[in-house]
Every structure is written in C-alpha cells, then in structure tokens.
Amino acid sequence: MSAVLPPIRVQRELPAAHPSFAGHFPGQPLLPGVVLLAEVLEAALAETALAAILGPAPVLASAKFLAPVSPEGDAAIVLSIEFQPLANGLRFEVQRGTTSVARGQFSARQA
Numbered sequence: 001m002s003a004v005l006p007p008i009r010v011q012r013e014l015p016a017a018h019p020s021f022a023g024h025f026p027g028q029p030l031l032p033g034v035v036l037l038a039e040v041l042e043a044a045l046a047e048t049a050l051a052a053i054l055g056p057a058p059v060l061a062s063a064k065f066l067a068p069v070s071p072e073g074d075a076a077i078v079l080s081i082e083f084q085p086l087a088n089g090l091r092f093e094v095q096r097g098t099t100s101v102a103r104g105q106f107s108a109r110q111a
Helices: 019-023 033-045 048-054
Strands: 008-012 059-065 077-084 089-096 099-107
Touching: 008 033, 033 048, 033 059, 033 077, 033 089, 033 099, 048 077, 048 089
Parallel strands: none
Antiparallel strands: 008 077, 059 099, 077 089, 089 099
C-alpha cells in the first residue's frame, strides 16, 4: 500500500459494571488483557483501510501489559493505532490518563 495512513485515536469508556471486572480477580478487580486487545482490534477493524491491511485473520505479533486497569476512578482508555508499512500491520498503545497500560502489534496473517 503506497498511501500513508494517519494514526487514529479512539476513547473507550469502561464502566465499573463491565462484566469482565466482576470475574477477574474477585475482591481486587482488574480488566483482563484480552479485553484490552479486543478493544484495540475492534477499533482497528472499524477503519476500512486498516481492516483491509489486516485481512480476515489478524495475528497478534506482540503485546506487553504495562499497568493494571481497575474499575476505580476514570475508567476511560485511549487507543492509539498506527499503520506500520514494513510490518504489514499496525502498532498500538493503550493509555489510561497519562499511564501507558499496554502496547503491541497486530499484523496480517502471512499465506
């Protein structure tokens, strides 16, 4: 793909009543990493150009979870997603306030 795709930023609200908090570490609820990854992938696939690059079966190339996301306080997260032409995929970062909580890469499945 020769066109440069601009980075996207998406804010997602995660209410304290989100069902993932209830079952993940009762007594000390945390948002599971798989929910963060699902939020990123859903946001990326909502963008037509990124969905075309990733194809029907994106691969999680890497992920690093840097800080927990609990239901206390402002549970809004911001997803920053950037196309990476050399990797044929995208790089992402998830932030809560000024704290980076996760980062990684999705790529298109190689034939």
